[in-house]
Amino acid sequence: MKRLLIASVVAGATLLLTAACGGDDKKADDKKDAPAAAASTVASGAPAGSGQPSGSASAKASGAAGKGLQYQTVAKLTGDLFTKDPLCPVGQWDTNSTGVPSKYRSAVANFKQFDCYKKKGDFMPSRGQQAIFVEFKAANAAKAYAQDEAKMYPTLIVGNTVVVAGTGLENTDMKAYLEAVNETVGGAGEILAKA
Template identity: 80%
Template sequence: MKRLLIATAVAGATLLLTAACGGDDKKTDDKAVPAAATSAPASAAPAESAQPSGSAKPSGSAAAGKGVQFEKIAQLTGDLFTKDEMCPVGKWDSNSTGVPSKYRSAVANFKQFDCYKKKGDFMPSRGQQAIFVEFKAANAAKAYAQEEAKMYPVLLAGNTVVVAGTGLPNTDMKAYLQAVQETAGGAGEILAKA
């Protein structure tokens, strides 16, 4: 009986911790922007590594095989973007229709950060200001990143891609990606349109 009570208590505690740490991140925090987001330089020096096909130019580190964890960038994104007057309220959504249909079957996890004029609005005023995609395989991530980099700044790290969306007027989207890369321990390479 004692073992059953201990096992039940451990299972309950595990469920509570999982619920507190995980789940669908639909909140926007109003905390200060981490120093990495405000101190990142406006542009990155081009790397001497092989350039991917398309018009993208890489910059990054040797840690390109390591992916980005969504939990590590979720708050950084919300804190930075909601400081822009065009994004007073923001939230992450998991609507994977934001990925072109040819890549959807390769997606393991998808999140997009949308901006709203006020809390409770049903439709965003600015959609997909940031996109986080975790792919099942690194080759799918690379193909998607190269395609997106023709239009937007992109961070490719292993099997994850962070796209800096259409841009906010008072937010340096390339500096945002550099802060994301720093949060990921310098992993990956930043691809930017020419």
């Protein structure tokens, strides 16, 4: 079974890399994420963070409970929910080293931001950073960052991982979004929001 799964992941990654090299305007970062996306595709049946609605706005706690917050899970849930909002017809996860305040950058292990575009192929997002996924090297840095961000935006902290919800999507309940993300880890996280 493991060999079949590994072979499927390799085949999926090869297809994704081949498609990305076929004249598409994908960034180099997307190519680096292809193996993770392929693994998610095999496990879920849909590309992680594809931004395409699947009809499911919430995630169910499953075998992920107790394993910590995973980017692939957050990416899929975010894309599925946010692209249902008329203000975010096309969504895309990107890396951006300036997405975290400079005082926290050295403590970041992984950073991704979800941007909204009016149409596919647009160079500039119409709404940037509608969700932020940050994995820190240590839980104390994650907590300090989450508390700072919660002064303006709702945040979810799970161990050394933080998800920040933007406020630009008027038809999307960001607190409910963070609750759905928290469900994927069995409710192990804490949602912080300004009073």
